[in-house]
Amino acid sequence: MNILLKSARILDTQNQSLHGKVRDIWIKNGRIEKIASSVSPEARTKVIERPNLHVSKGWIDSSVSFGEPGYEERETLAHGARVAALSGFTDVVLNPNTHPIPDTSGDIVFINKTAAGKGARVHPMGALTRASAGTDLSEMYDMKKAGAVAFYDFKSPVGQSNLLKIALQYAQGFDALVLSFPMDSSIAATGTVNEGNTSTQLGLKGIPALAEEIQIARDLYILEYTGGKLHIPTISSSGAVALIGEAKKKGLDVTCSVAIHNLYYTDEVLVDFDTNFKVMPPLRTSKDREALRKGLKNGVIDMVTSDHMPIDIEEKRVEFDRAAYGSLGLESSFGILNSIFGPDKTVDLLTAGHKRFGLPAPAIKEGEPVSLSLFNPEGDHLITKESLESTSKNSMYAGRKVKGLVYGSVTGQQVFLKK
Incomplete structure (x- = not known):
């Protein structure tokens, strides 16, 4: 054609x-x-x-969830790829949070074949550990050969420090990228929102920024010892920006991303207990939001992501504590970023990330x-639920101009x- x-x-x-x-x-x-x-x-x-x-050059999103296999009612691979393409994205990096969790080469082959030619190019990540259980490393080498672009236990912290050390050492043998979710589970415990004034006023259990920052500090110490390539997805606090900035000054091979909703909202929007605003990591304070925006402008934060996560209405229309985490984001990414940064910076942010995931960078x-x-x-x-192409409709941006x-x-x- x-x-x-x-x-x-x-x-x-x-x-x-x-x-x-x-x-x-x-x-x-x-x-x-x-x-x-x-x-x-x-x-x-x-x-x-x-x-x-x-x-502009084709946009990439480094953290996208669909549903297939296992949760096709949320979003199939084919329809998700089409939604991404209609949202301006030519490439998306797919999170390993399906059922079964992709931890073998056969799982990666299935995703690649199912999504091929349906819309945006879908680049699957494989689980870092078997079934993302955090105990034994997955078949990383075989998955890399099958097309996995990185390895990640989606939204699950690597609790065992030695396991992360071994993963970073092992991955260097075949130039693989390791992701580590920035959350100390023992500190986060059963919290659901940012710990602060809002959580106290609403009577919700909080997750302090300390949980994120302690985990990042540990991961960076391990990276300094092992070498290798580490990506820290969806940071949310001012302390995280400072820690990663210092690590980059040391010359460590570390990158990070921030979810677009953490650049736009603060935890004050939780006042109505709208479960579409329940995300992980949580929305934090205006101080954190400003630090994240500054981190993007000065290059400490490498890329943005929609952290797109379709969720059934049955899992959202429940009490806040019981609701599933996640919001749609692909279809609103450009408009939100453009409202904050303007078109030139927005395009720069949306076209970053190809190299980090081993993908060819597009050129005009x-x-x-x-x-x-x-x-x-x-x-x-105006973003409306009726205008959304996604199968699920759990968008925190519905009603926003x-x-x-x-x-x-x-x-x-x-x-x-x-x-």
């Missing part, structure tokens, strides 16, 4: 010769054939024109494979555009 993006403004801060320029982009057989002020389309060319059309250049996100950064857009609108994405010869 031939595709022509007509009069598209290119946002690419790393390519100043094109950044901010309006160009036609002609795509032929999955590659960028020509970028010019005007291109006359050949026969059988799909011409894409949209109001104030902007394009003639001859390169096509991986493009399409959007309009201007205007207000954000800046900008995503049109979709183009990956290879596949075009995914919202109506």
Whole structure:
């Protein structure tokens, strides 16, 4: 299929010769054939024109959950990949939190085959330990050969320090990335929200930032001893930013991400006990939120994630303490970030992360494979449950007005555009 993006403004801060320029982009057989002020389309060319059309390199999300296998009622792999593509994402890193938990090469092969060609490219992570039980290492080497991009016990802390030490040492033999969830379970205990004024007022059990910071400090000490590559997903506190900043100054190979909702909300939104705001790690204070935003601006925090997690209504429409953790996020990512940072910084944040997960970085250049996100950064857009493409509807952003609108994405010869 031939595709022509007509009069598209290119946002690419790393390519100043094109950044901010309006160009036609002609795509032929999955590659960028020509970028010019005007291109006359050949026969059988799909011409894409949209109001104030902007394009950037394809976006990536480093922490996405769907459901299949085991929880197809939440979201199937095929439909989830399509939702991601319509939300502007060309690549998503899939969390290992299905049933069964992917801890063998066969599990990774199943995910890759099932999701292939359905939308955004889905890159599965494998469990770090068998069944994510935190006892024995999984078949990491075999899963890496089968296509796993990293290893992670999703939202489950590595409680045994020696196990993390062994994992980091073992992973170096095949250049694997290890993830460690930043939470000390003994301190977090049965808490559900940030420990502070709000938790006290609402009578909810709290999780202090200390639980996150102690775990990160331990992990960084182990990393300094072992070497290897460590990624700390979804940090939420100002202390975490400071710890990781110091580790980077030492030259440790550590990266981290922050969930977009921790950049936007604070725990004060919990006043109505809306379970869509129940996430892990929890929403924290305005001081933490500002530290996280600053950490992104100065480069201590490497990437953002929607931490997208579809959940059945039956698991959300219950008492707050009993409700499942998680919120949708893919479809609102651009609008929320654009409302906070503006389009240039938003695109920079959404295009970070490919290299860390061993994925080829897209480029807007003639001859390169096509991986493009399409959007309009201007205007207000109201997020409603009715507008959500996801199967589940547990979005903490429903009813929020954000800046900008995503049109979709183009990956290879596949075009995914919202109506």
